[in-house]
Amino acid sequence: MKYLVMVQGTHADYDAMQGKASEHSPAWSEKELQAMYAYMNAINDDLSESGEFVDGQGLADPDRTRLVSLDADGNPVITDGPYGETKELLAxxxxxxxASLERVTAIAERVARCPQPAGAPEYxxxxxxxxxxxxGDIC
Structure with a gap:
């Protein structure tokens, strides 16, 4: 069975990873950032070796987000980021x-243990x- 495993964050978290602390997240040091990347790369390597990895990506800074919706007349309404500092988004x-929900849950537990600075929010x-x-799967 295929599963989508998602990690979340906020705009403040992206800023923190660039060294800009806020009331929502402490600034990450270069060493902490490298530890996070190494940890995630090890997960990707293990999943590739096991044959479970189909795709995976970190997403760009929320400043590069675009929302497209329709107004009451059916005209497109386009809004570019950034959005609220604390609004959660897909990171x-x-x-x-x-093979099972239990297996993907074990992987998610490993992802949740990713190193981060003390005081950083957990999602x-x-x-x-x-x-x-x-x-028929939709209904």
Whole structure:
């Protein structure tokens, strides 16, 4: 079964990783940032070796986000980021092909243990099964 495993963050977290502390997140040092990247790369390597890795990416700074919606007349409304400092957003994801929910949960637990500076906010790792069937999976 395929699963989408998502990590969350906020605009303040992206700023913190660039060395800008706020009331929401302490500044990351270069050493802390490198430890996080090494940890995530080790997870990616292990998932590739096990054959469970389908795709995974960290996402760009929320300043580069664009929302597209429709107004009451059906015209597009386009809004570019950034958004509120504390609004949670998708920071990165994996698409994994795992034998069971228990296996993907164990992977998510490992992701949740990623090193970060003391006082940095913690977010749950979100697991969502990917529907692979037909339109009947939607209902």
């Amino acid at each position: 990165g994801y994996w698409v994994l092909d795992c 749950p790792v979100v697991i969502r099964p990917i529907m692979e069937g037909g339109a």
